[in-house]
Amino acid sequence: MRNKILSGVLGLCVADALGVPVEFQSRELLQQDPVINMRGYGTYNQPPGTWSDDTSMTLCLMDSLTNGLDYADIMKKFLSWLNEAKYTPHGKVFDVGRTTGNALHRFAQGFEPLESGDKSEYGNGNGSLMRILPLAFYLNAKYGKDFMEKDAAIEVIHNVSALTHAHPRSLIACGIHISVADSLMGDVQLEVAVKSGLHKAREHYETKDAYKKELKHYQRIFKDDFMTLPSKSIRSSGYVVDTLEAAIWCLLNTDCYESCVLKAVNLGEDTDTVAAVAGGLAGMHYGMEAIPSEWTEQIARIDAIKNLCEKFYLSLR
Numbered sequence: 155m156r157n158k159i160l161s162g163v164l165g166l167c168v169a170d171a172l173g174v175p176v177e178f179q180s181r182e183l184l185q186q187d188p189v190i191n192m193r194g195y196g197t198y199n200q201p202p203g204t205w206s207d208d209t210s211m212t213l214c215l216m217d218s219l220t221n222g223l224d225y226a227d228i229m230k231k232f233l234s235w236l237n238e239a240k241y242t243p244h245g246k247v248f249d250v251g252r253t254t255g256n257a258l259h260r261f262a263q264g265f266e267p268l269e270s271g272d273k274s275e276y277g278n279g280n281g282s283l284m285r286i287l288p289l290a291f292y293l294n295a296k297y298g299k300d301f302m303e304k305d306a307a308i309e310v311i312h313n314v315s316a317l318t319h320a321h322p323r324s325l326i327a328c329g330i331h332i333s334v335a336d337s338l339m340g341d342v343q344l345e346v347a348v349k350s351g352l353h354k355a356r357e358h359y360e361t362k363d364a365y366k367k368e369l370k371h372y373q374r375i376f377k378d379d380f381m382t383l384p385s386k387s388i389r390s391s392g393y394v395v396d397t398l399e400a401a402i403w404c405l406l407n408t409d410c411y412e413s414c415v416l417k418a419v420n421l422g423e424d425t426d427t428v429a430a431v432a433g434g435l436a437g438m439h440y441g442m443e444a445i446p447s448e449w450t451e452q453i454a455r456i457d458a459i460k461n462l463c464e465k466f467y468l469s470l471r
Contacts, residue, residue, distance in 0.1 A: 156467045158339060158438050159291050161445070163216065163463050164456075165437015166287060166430045167209045168449050169415040173426030174198060174206050177249070181390070181422035189419045192452050198248050203452035206249045208430040209459075210241045211285035215314070217241070217462055219292045220469040223310065225267035229317055232258055243454035249426075251281040251392075257318040268313055271320035280397040282319035284427045286328045287434045288466065289314055290335035295470040299340070302333045302354045319394070322368045327394045330355040330372065331431065334402065338438045345381075347439070348406060352376055371395050381406035390421035390428045397424060401431035411436045411444040 175196030176189055194202035214231040218224065234240040236258055239247050253272045261270040271277070289311055293301045301307035308329055315328040334351030342350070356376050359365040372395065374380055381403065388403050389396040400421055408414040414436040418429040437445060450456060 155291060155295070155339075155470065156464070157441060159288075159467050160460065160463045161440070161442040162287055162291075162335070162434050162438040163212065164442065164450065164453075164459065165411060165415075165440075165445060166212060166434035167205050167453060167459060168445055169418065169429035169433025169436075170205045170208045170426045171203050171453060172415055172433075172449070173419045173429040174200060174204055174249075175202075176419065176422075177206075177425045179422055179425065181420070184420045184422050189416060189425075192449050200244070200248070201454075203449075203454050204243050205454065206426050207235075207247070207251065207254070207281075208284040208427050209243075210235050210247075211254075211281075212287060212430075212434075213241045213459065213462060215285055216288040216466050219288055220462075220466050223292070225313060225317060228314065229258065229261045229267045229270065232317075233262060251279055253277045253279050254281040254318045261317075267317055268320075271316045271318045273320040275321055275323070277319055278321050278323045278394045279319065279392050280327075280394045280424065280427050280431070282315035282317070282324055283327050283331055283394050283397060284430055286311070286314060286331060287335060290332045290339070291466070291470060293332070294336060294339060299336065302329075302336060302351075302358060308358060322365055323371055324394050326355075326359055326365055326368055326372065327398045329359065330375070330398060331435075333358075335435060335438060338435060344439055345406060348402065352402075372398075375399050375402060385421070388421065390418075390423045390425070392424040392427065397428050397431060400428045401435065404428075404432045405435050405439075408436075411440040412446055 175193040177197045192202045218228045257270045297307045312325040333355035337347040337351035390400045404418040415433045418432040
């Protein structure tokens with residue numbers, strides 16, 4: 155578990171940092187000048203190795219879970235990031251999603267944590283999907299490796315998403331992501347693990363009336379031929395369905411961490427988040443040794459991230 159946490163979180167962080175300088179660039183532009191290494195400046199004028207809100211909010215969640223599950227505490231840590239620049243690479247907050255910002259504002263005004271998130275169909279950005287990965291480790295430790303078969307565990311996934319993104323479509327995306335992450339905990343061939351995770355998630359949601367009709371938005375990802383889709387049919391926007399599809403597609407169509415996250419970044423548009431979601435899963439599967447050291451050496455505050463991962467691991471024991 156220790157290595158899975160470290161490789162998953164750093165896999166997410168490194169991929170996030172690779173995508174930050176080119177966020178919002180088109181796929182066509184990146185085809186002319188593809189990202190092949192850690193860059194700096196660009197979209198947000200940040201130095202190489204700078205990670206975004208994806209990693210910051212992942213660290214907030216992980217730090218909170220170190221002391222057990224407390225939805226109010228998670229939101230307080232999100233606020234400490236937003237308002238005090240804690241959990242940031244350089245003491246500066248940038249790239250805050252609208253839905254996330256609105257939810258944190260409501261919580262600060264006195265809304266209950268689980269009433270702060272956006273329940274509307276227009277609140278289906280990828281802002282909860284990008285930060286949900288630590289829950290895979292927490293739920294595995296609390297409920298065991300078959301936690302996707304337990305309604306109580308899936309309720310936790312939904313609640314942690316709903317702090318900011320509460321529409322059923324976002325809850326399903328987070329459930330699918332965590333199910334795939336859980337399947338990657340074991341020493342299983344990549345395609346088998348991913349398909350197993352997808353199958354478990356689909357099996358669960360098909361039995362729940364509240365989610366059945368929303369499954370139509372994920373029909374492509376559940377099909378056997380999903381990985382063979384051409385890149386032109388894969389969208390890499392900030393819409394939660396697009397982000398999840400793009401991340402899983404990149405994972406299935408590459409054979410190492412480096413190629414997975416570079417493929418994700420070079421899809422364009424929401425480069426940091428698509429890469430972060432793909433990178434967390436790829437990091438878990440391929441391990442720390444697969445993440446290029448020349449990339450990790452440039453990551454801002456990497457020692458602090460490693461220490462938080464270790465603290466989280468020890469709390470789960």
